[in-house]
Amino acid sequence: MQREILWTGIGGQGIQLATELLADAAVAEGRHAMFFGSYGGMMRGGNSDTTLVLGDEPVRSPPTIGSTWSALVLHPAHAAPTLAKLRPDGVLVLNTTLCGDTGHPGSVVGVPATELATAAGSANAVTMVALGAYASATRIAEVDTLIARLPHVLPAYRHRHLATNEAALRAGYAAAGPLLDAWSKPPVPQEVAT
Structure with a gap:
């Protein structure tokens, strides 16, 4: 079984880092992962997108996908x-601080990610909040695995932010409840909002 995850937002939100963390945690839990990221030419404010494919078996081709099982939208731009x-x-995790109703008919996990990140210690931790919510809703990776792998993915010069990122992951995880098990059944359309 494979699961596709697309992230989108703006540069500076940490989308590339959060995708790498999810891929690393999934591999630590025995899955296979392949991902790539793209971003605009601006350091902050331009587009930042990633594609991640996780599977029970090795992912055999680059993760260029025409459709996705899930998405995380952190900025409407x-x-x-x-x-x-x-x-x-599909499953949509939506940063309701910045994004309005998308009209998505599937499962929507609305999380005020920017507000929760600020409360956790840094508005820059918005992707960690979204990742925590995604992990809680889909059970795609355990929050403890994400936290354990964080020091391996976060560059050493940013280790001073480990506690803030852990708090943001936990805040997102607490904000969203279980929605489905990513590896055993399809999503059931419903709203999960905080």
């Missing part, structure tokens, strides 16, 4: 292409 690829029965 560049969300349209990602939302267009999200299958109608």
